[in-house]
Amino acid sequence: MAVQIVTDSTCDLPREIVEEYGITVVPLTVFFGEEALLDGVEIGADAFYERLGTSHDLPRTSQPSAERFRQVYEGLAGETSEIVSIHLSSKLSGTLNSASVARDQVAHGGLHIELIDSYTVSLGLGLVVLEAAAAARTGASLENVVAAARRAMDRVMVYVAVDTLDYLRRGGRIGRASSFLGSVLSIKPIVGIEDGEVVAEWLSQRAGHRVELLVPERGERRQLVELVRENAADSLRRYLVDQDQQRQRAEAAVSDLRDRLDLPRTPFRIECFDIATLQGDQSVGSMVVMEDGKPLKKAYRQFRIRHDHDAPNDYEMMREVLTRRLKRALDGDPKFLPLPDLLVVDGGKGQLGVAVEVCRALGLQQLPLAALAKRHEHLFVPGRGEPIVLEARMAAL
Numbered sequence: 001m002a003v004q005i006v007t008d009s010t011c012d013l014p015r016e017i018v019e020e021y022g023i024t025v026v027p028l029t030v031f032f033g034e035e036a037l038l039d040g041v042e043i044g045a046d047a048f049y050e051r052l053g054t055s056h057d058l059p060r061t062s063q064p065s066a067e068r069f070r071q072v073y074e075g076l077a078g079e080t081s082e083i084v085s086i087h088l089s090s091k092l093s094g095t096l097n098s099a100s101v102a103r104d105q106v107a108h109g110g111l112h113i114e115l116i117d118s119y120t121v122s123l124g125l126g127l128v129v130l131e132a133a134a135a136a137r138t139g140a141s142l143e144n145v146v147a148a149a150r151r152a153m154d155r156v157m158v159y160v161a162v163d164t165l166d167y168l169r170r171g172g173r174i175g176r177a178s179s180f181l182g183s184v185l186s187i188k189p190i191v192g193i194e195d196g197e198v199v200a201e202w203l204s205q206r207a208g209h210r211v212e213l214l215v216p217e218r219g220e221r222r223q224l225v226e227l228v229r230e231n232a233a234d235s236l237r238r239y240l241v242d243q244d245q246q247r248q249r250a251e252a253a254v255s256d257l258r259d260r261l262d263l264p265r266t267p268f269r270i271e272c273f274d275i276a277t278l279q280g281d282q283s284v285g286s287m288v289v290m291e292d293g294k295p296l297k298k299a300y301r302q303f304r305i306r307h308d309h310d311a312p313n314d315y316e317m318m319r320e321v322l323t324r325r326l327k328r329a330l331d332g333d334p335k336f337l338p339l340p341d342l343l344v345v346d347g348g349k350g351q352l353g354v355a356v357e358v359c360r361a362l363g364l365q366q367l368p369l370a371a372l373a374k375r376h377e378h379l380f381v382p383g384r385g386e387p388i389v390l391e392a393r394m395a396a397l
Contacts (some may be wrong), residue, residue, distance in 0.1 A: 002075045003136040003145045006085040008064065008095050009039040011126040021133035026064045026072055028095065033057040063095040069102030073111060073320035082142045083113045086129050086149055088121040113147050114155075126135040139265040140253070143338025147269070147291065250293025257342075260388055261381055263368050267342035268292055273319045273325075274370075283312070285321030289340075301325070301336075315354050318345060324356045332364065339367065348373030349380050356382055 007013075018025055027038040030048065032055050037043040041060070043051075052059060069085075076083060085103070090096040096117050103113040116132075118125045131152035135145045179286040258266045270290040277283045282304075289299035303321045320347070328336040345351040345357075352371035359367050371380040378387035 002015075002080060002139060003082045003142050004080045004097075004300055005078070005129060005133045005136055006072060007081055007125065007129045008087050008279075009041075010093075010121050010285040011129050012122045013129065014369060017268045021128060021130065022135060023133050024072055024076065026068060026099075026387055028064060029062040031060045031062065036062075049090065061093075063093050066101035066105070068097045070105050071098045073102055073106050073113060077106075077111055081110055081112060083111060084116065084132055084136070085113055086116040086118055086125070086132060088125050089119045091119075092121060098397065112142060116146065116149055118149075118153060118323045120153070120156055120158050122158060122160075124156045127156050127163075128152040129147045133281065135268065136257075138268075141265065141338065141341060144268040144291075144301060144341065147338065151291075160250060176362075189356070203280070212225050246294075247292070253293045253339045258262050260390070261368070261370060261379065264344060265303065267340070267368070269338065270342045270344060271325075271340040272344040272346070273318065273321060275314050275321070285317060287321075287325060303336070314347060315350060318347065318351050318354050319358055324357055325366060326362050327360065339364070342368045342370060342374060344370045346372050348378075352380050 004024065005021070006024045007028065009025055011025065013023065013025075019021075026373070027041050030037045030039050030043055032051060048059070057264065073083060073085075081114055085099050087093075087096045087099060096115060099115055103115060106113070118128045118130075120128070128149050132145050132149040135148035140148065140233055254266050254268060254270075268291060272288045272290075274286050274288075275283060276286065284305065285303040287303070288300040289296045293298075303324055305317050305320060307316070307320055322343075325336060326339075329339050343355065344356050348371050352369060355369045355371070358367065359365055372378070373380065373387065379390060380387050
């Protein structure tokens, strides 16, 4: 069963995308005075802003209750045993805390629920959720869905140009004098989210006085801002097109590899192991990691061979390296998590046999294995005597 994705209504994802990716959205509650409305259910964005302009009451929001999250998690239990629940910054709302309480309440039911604090909000959160949902839809493991979300978090930054200072004044974020001056000069503040907090507030705390980020509305400075905005938008478009093309190529490659090796799921994380002898008798094992079809260099590892062997023995050295790597994961070492969707050893059928023995000894018989031979064009897998031949120009290779 595929990993299910849960988020909250501050993600601002369009309904058609939510439905296409099967994302479950838990609504916050919007209050206008004493009237309570479920965000995205009883009041949408257009209706909210229309009412904002006419209401005498400044709206406020309330986080979903733990009971609502419990109902959502239990409702998904019939579809999956694994849930990734991604929410707006815990520094801006107690939503994540409600989800945490609910997770503890349903823990006995066999559900594995991974909570993620996105440290952002609005479409920043939406983009993180979408990355996780895209990975889940292709059959990625829970660990790799979480990894996809965290990679997206590293790339997302949210900045908002506020159209009017009135609501910041009414909400107590700025004083009347600042609001009046800003209105006269047609100045608009830029608000950003950094490490889950509003940037202007964080700068104010650091400086010991109120700091406001402003953008000019008229004149040469406004023209300069517009030029920067247009250049940034053009660069962003080109970057997104390039990233989308790279993603499509990577997805095609790993999907092809899954089909050729008859793997139970798409190998989003692949680890490759090799033994090398340097300067005589100094041997090391190397671990190279690929995620989403791209090298993940920060996860590369080297293992200095600890045990002395009477003569160089690649099989025993590979046994030592694989045992150390997998035991570190089983011990919960975050540097060696998650386990790979596919583990590949260099050395053909002999090294494949070593990998099978190590996994069996550690209780990891279900871990997909393969071995490379003949200039990396032949792949051996357990239970199959003949190699799988990969053409030199195949994306999977």
